[in-house]
Amino acid sequence: MAERQRRSFAQYHGAIATRGEPALAATLAAAWRAAQGDGRELTHGFHPYPARLHPLLARHLVAALSRPGETVLDPFCGSGTVLVEARAAGRRALGSDVNALALLLARQKCAASSPAQRARLRAAGERLARRAYDERIGRDEAPEIDAIPPDLAGWFEPHVLHELDTLGRGLDHERDPACRAALLLCLSSLLTKVSRRRAETDAAPTDKRIAPGFTARAFAERAAELSDALAALDAAARRAPAAGLALADARALPWRSGVATLALGSPPYLGTYDYDAIVELRARLLSIPLAAAQRHEFGRRSQANAAPAAAARDYVAALRAIGGELARVVAPGGLVVLVVGDSEAGGRSFAAPELLDEAFAGLPLAFAAAAAQARPGPRAPRAGRAEHLLAWRRHNPRPSCRT
Ligand SMILES: C[S@@+](CC[C@H](N)C(=O)[O-])C[C@H]1O[C@@H](n2cnc3c(N)ncnc32)[C@H](O)[C@@H]1O
Secondary structure: OOOOOOOOOOOOOOOEEEEEOHHHHHHHHHHHHHOOOOOOOOOHHHOOOOOOOOHHHHHHHHHHHOOOOOEEEEOOOOOOHHHHHHHHOOOEEEEEEOOHHHHHHHHHHHOOOOHHHHHHHHHHHHHHHHHHHHHHOOOOOOOOOOOOOHHHHHHOOHHHHHHHHHHHHHHHOOOOHHHHHHHHHHHHHHHHHHOOEEEOOEEEEOOOOOOOOHHHHHHHHHHHHHHHHHHHHHHHOOOOOOOEEEEOOOOOOOOOOOOEEEEEEOOOOOOOOOHHHHOHHHHHHOOOOOHHHHHHOOOOHHHHHHOHHHHHHHHHHHHHHHHHHHHHHEEEEEEEEEEEEOEEEOOEEEOHHHHHHHHHOOOOEEEEEEEEEEOOOOOOOOOOOEEEEEEEEEOOOOOOOOO
């Protein structure tokens, strides 16, 4: 049996400080505490994505701040954590992001599926893995490859490349589009693990060794795990409609005015990641275009390192445009809740609540409550650095003077 890949979500244990409306602030603080548990069930642990939200934090907020049948919107949905939790709780889930790989992932993780579709996925995973295992025997020279771009081949040992290539060619022949898309993401989910890359967010090379046959076996296991996870999601989300997903900049949301009761999501933290660069290897291997992310991603680390003052100005401007859109798509009385962290880039520190205060000033979003959790530790050495749950309430429109 291949070693089961364990993916843990960040475990948060710092002190929590609240302000604003007491009941809402207590709900936000309770969400931080909920995030101390494990959250790998449903489809959450299926595939890596940078800066995923903790599923139990999302679960707590969806349950506390919306009702069954209402619409929950995540305008930076990434791999779809909020959307999965919204569907599982019987809400209508709407999500968008500028990253096409994120969208594929979110679509798969939220997908409704029949028992026959899940059985097909499991069987196809086993069949393709058996073929890749059989074909790999005696292949430890650099292979002729069809499915992997030649300039990316150096990331993999020759026998791993053979297995990936055989799996990639095999899934191209899968006739059912939903099954093919699921198998493609199963393959994608293994790429960092079987590559010479250190981690998802760290492209430094390592000399880790992958046993012959491991990649094929792990692929079959991943297909079986996904099939089980989709069954669990289906059982939980029986009454929820399918999620609505769009490749869209949060500054121009494709959703109608007043559609959502709750907007819940986590924007890029200023100067923390270049998401498109992190997923680039995977996106090229899978021929997923990243043009929209390259054009519209905001808060980039590369920009903040090079020109921190300009990056902060651009970040506030982007958040202001996004705040305007959220005020449009969230119904009067509804909530906008963002998870955002303080950050450092280009030699400067950025306090997330100050950036958001500036961005949302004058918009029809009234600050309602906040809960900040301290982030001590090697990656957050500065005293006072924290991650924040910030909530705003969409103003009710003023009564007309004619009524
Ligand atoms: C913190 S991650 C969200 C992770 C997500 N909550 C999850 O659990 O997977 C931030 C996301 O914002 C997206 N993003 C960056 N710029 C954007 C923009 N202009 N409009 C919409 N999404 C954007 C990134 O592609 C990234 O997926």
